[in-house]
Amino acid sequence: MIDKPIRFTDGAGYDRFMGVWSRLAGQKCLDWIAPKPGQRWLDVGCGNGAFTQLIVEHSEPFSLVGIDPSEAQLAFARQHPLLRSVDFVNADAMALPFPDDAFDLAVMSLVIFFVPEPAKGVAEMVRVVAPAGTVAAYAWDMEGGGFPYQIVSETLSAVGRPAPMPPSIESSRLEVLGDLWATAGLSDIQTRAIEVKRSFADFDDVWNTILGGPSAGQAIAAMSEEEISGFRELLRARLQPAGNCPISLSGRAHAIQGTVPDR
Numbered sequence: 001m002i003d004k005p006i007r008f009t010d011g012a013g014y015d016r017f018m019g020v021w022s023r024l025a026g027q028k029c030l031d032w033i034a035p036k037p038g039q040r041w042l043d044v045g046c047g048n049g050a051f052t053q054l055i056v057e058h059s060e061p062f063s064l065v066g067i068d069p070s071e072a073q074l075a076f077a078r079q080h081p082l083l084r085s086v087d088f089v090n091a092d093a094m095a096l097p098f099p100d101d102a103f104d105l106a107v108m109s110l111v112i113f114f115v116p117e118p119a120k121g122v123a124e125m126v127r128v129v130a131p132a133g134t135v136a137a138y139a140w141d142m143e144g145g146g147f148p149y150q151i152v153s154e155t156l157s158a159v160g161r162p163a164p165m166p167p168s169i170e171s172s173r174l175e176v177l178g179d180l181w182a183t184a185g186l187s188d189i190q191t192r193a194i195e196v197k198r199s200f201a202d203f204d205d206v207w208n209t210i211l212g213g214p215s216a217g218q219a220i221a222a223m224s225e226e227e228i229s230g231f232r233e234l235l236r237a238r239l240q241p242a243g244n245c246p247i248s249l250s251g252r253a254h255a256i257q258g259t260v261p262d263r
């Protein structure tokens, strides 16, 4: 692991790298939460709006606010035609700029492991969601091999150029998520694993996807031309050991939801 933080500086590059995955897992998470229409939603760490888009398309929200500290991500979300009615605010999950009980649902989609103090982030979601409302999250099972680009991370480590990692990866463990939700006072806590798969046309499709995204893209950008070509060939050999063919990658996320009790 390198100590540089993951930078979210390109909403379009993020969309190809992670937005596609976010929507695959997010759809399963939304189906599982099964929200009623007409709710006041908060999308915490909304990024470029990948999951926000699903809420608009499938959950008939009464209102929808997305917060994120990355202006580049928010700029991409704000220009999305489907998201014109969404209120996007630059803010931190650990200090939400909203009064108590302002929402019916708060969700973190692929965010909890980016929050330096996850317990503070969960406590903030509980504070701003009204009693009987829902607080939910899903996160890649980072320590159990669920990150969809795990093979890319392992190959970067093999060439001595590990990718930057989120600061709180332990929070993606199911038992840690359960503890966080219980400690925050949520009731009716439920968890589940979500499995998703994505196909890439060929190796160049994977390569261009990771180059434009955060994390692996940052690690590759710091390499010399010679290092890049050695890494590229090693990754190709690992992804296509039998020669050129479509590539399929899988991800596994842990999801959790709980209900805000009466206060």
Ligand SMILES: C[S@@+](CC[C@H](N)C(=O)[O-])C[C@H]1O[C@@H](n2cnc3c(N)ncnc32)[C@H](O)[C@@H]1O
Binding pocket: 008, 018, 019, 022, 044, 045, 046, 047, 048, 049, 050, 051, 067, 068, 069, 070, 073, 091, 092, 093, 094, 108, 109, 110, 111, 114, 115, 116
């Ligand atoms: C992997 S992206 C997920 C974005 C989006 N929710 C999705 O599903 O695609 C993680 C996001 O968390 C945001 N983030 C990082 N630290 C945060 C914090 N302290 N509070 C809120 N969001 C944060 C990043 O800016 C980034 O947009």
